Amino acid sequence: xxxxxxxxxxxxxxxxxxxxxxxxxxxxxxxxxxxxxxxxxxxxxxxxxxxxxxxxxxxxxxxxxxxxxxxxxxxxxxxxxxxx
Amino acid sequence: xxxxxxxxxxxxxxxxxxxxxxxxxxxxxxxxxxxxxxxxxxxxxxxxxxxxxxxxxxxxxxxxxxxxxxxxxxxxxxxxxxxxxxxxxxxxxxxxxxxxxxxxxxxxxxxxxxxxxxxxxxxxxxxxxxxxxxxxxxxxxxxxxxxxxxxxxxxxxxxxxxxxxxxxxxxxxxxxxxxxxxxxxxxxxxxxxxxxxxxxxxxxxxxxxxxxxxxxxxxxxxxxxxxxxxxxxxxxxxxxxxxxxxxxxxxxxxxxxxxxxxxxxxxxxxxxxxxxxxxxxxxxxxxxxxxxxxxxxxxxxxxxxxxxxxxxxxxxxxxxxxxxxxxxxxxxxxx
Numbered sequence: 001x002x003x004x005x006x007x008x009x010x011x012x013x014x015x016x017x018x019x020x021x022x023x024x025x026x027x028x029x030x031x032x033x034x035x036x037x038x039x040x041x042x043x044x045x046x047x048x049x050x051x052x053x054x055x056x057x058x059x060x061x062x063x064x065x066x067x068x069x070x071x072x073x074x075x076x077x078x079x080x081x082x083x084x
Numbered sequence: 085x086x087x088x089x090x091x092x093x094x095x096x097x098x099x100x101x102x103x104x105x106x107x108x109x110x111x112x113x114x115x116x117x118x119x120x121x122x123x124x125x126x127x128x129x130x131x132x133x134x135x136x137x138x139x140x141x142x143x144x145x146x147x148x149x150x151x152x153x154x155x156x157x158x159x160x161x162x163x164x165x166x167x168x169x170x171x172x173x174x175x176x177x178x179x180x181x182x183x184x185x186x187x188x189x190x191x192x193x194x195x196x197x198x199x200x201x202x203x204x205x206x207x208x209x210x211x212x213x214x215x216x217x218x219x220x221x222x223x224x225x226x227x228x229x230x231x232x233x234x235x236x237x238x239x240x241x242x243x244x245x246x247x248x249x250x251x252x253x254x255x256x257x258x259x260x261x262x263x264x265x266x267x268x269x270x271x272x273x274x275x276x277x278x279x280x281x282x283x284x285x286x287x288x289x290x291x292x293x294x295x296x297x298x299x300x301x302x303x304x305x306x307x308x309x310x311x312x313x314x315x316x317x318x319x320x321x322x323x324x325x326x327x328x329x330x331x332x333x334x335x336x337x338x339x340x341x342x343x344x345x346x347x348x349x350x351x352x353x354x355x356x357x358x359x360x361x362x363x364x365x366x367x368x369x370x371x372x373x374x375x376x377x378x379x380x381x382x383x384x385x386x387x388x389x390x391x392x393x394x395x396x397x398x399x400x401x402x403x404x405x406x407x408x409x410x411x412x413x414x415x416x417x418x419x
Contacts, residue, residue, distance in 0.1 A: 012133065051207075052208075053205060058204040058205055079133045080188065080209060083127060084104035084129075
């Protein structure tokens with residue numbers, strides 16, 4: 001097993017090693033550096049402003065913590081930016 | 085005059101100027117411009133978090149201009165370009181503390197399918213059903229693709245979205261969008277970012293007078309007089325970004341736009357005078373000095389009577405140097 005290639009997921013186009021039991025909430029926390037509650041909100045109480053699509057389907061924030069990621073899945077984590 | 089409040093989807097807005105937020109890298113400047121504009125609703129784009137890794141497939145207007153402004157803890161995005169703003173500040177922070185509502189857009193989408201996913205993400209991220217639906221045809225013109233736009237409008241309405249449809253200045257398409265359930269119809273004055281003003285005022289007026297949903301003039305505005313014109317043509321609101329954010333003095337231009345929208349709406353309600361090609365004196369002709377006897381109260385030979393508009397040459401007013409020689413059928417005209 002020690003020679004098996006590490007499973008990965010694609011987060012915003014970048015390959016990320018898939019660790020055991022990694023949830024969508026974990027992926028959001030890893031990317032943003034903020035703690036995420038079970039309800040899919042920022043633990044600091046401030047607005048999070050994040051949405052997640054898993055293989056092109058939106059995952060509501062309430063399901064982030066119990067949605068486990070699987071190898072080769074595509075995760076898009078988006079937020080609001082300046083725009084017209 | 086009626087209240088100046090703009091009611092959209094049951095929400096009352098005190099300002100009829102909707103602002104885009106793209107085009108300024110200095111967040112502090114953006115905040116001052118937004119405050120100067122008096123806006124209560126601003127558009128934002130939806131993009132990948134931490135775009136130090138790139139903006140992905142979205143290459144539309146907002147995508148090109150986008151600056152990462154999402155909430156962050158300030159430690160993991162050292163390549164952030166907006167060095168002039170506080171690293172802890174954010175677009176969110178600005179909008180929240182100033183009580184400005186958010187209208188997520190689907191900028192950069194070329195198909196209804198793309199727009200649907202982007203709209204769903206915007207709804208989830210920003211917790212609003214409102215969406216500025218933008219489905220563009222190509223990168224060079226950024227013109228709306230009417231076919232995809234109508235398709236996307238129908239599907240988004242079915243999913244419970246309140247669709248603010250960014251559309252061309254086509255009065256027929258505007259009606260189609262309204263029938264499809266659009267909450268607001270937003271025709272362009274000119275292509276995005278061009279600052280060419282309102283290229284087809286007749287169409288904009290036609291759209292505004294036939295619509296039973298709010299009409300927002302969106303895109304193409306370059307300066308304040310054009311925003312005023314949009315309101316004079318009967319639009320309910322104006323949406324602009326570049327005209328302010330790319331102005332040499334964004335704060336001053338934002339203030340100018342605020343007054344322009346107010347002035348245009350006031351003028352629309354006031355009812356403008358008819359256009360004439362002939363001058364109409366606003367001072368009385370009677371009682372001028374050096375004109376001989378002038379009996380009080382009796383205007384002589386219609387001198388106080390407006391002469392009316394072109395074409396008006398007639399034999400009895402032959403004293404006018406502009407009068408052309410009487411036509412052969414010189415029997416009819418009486419002033």
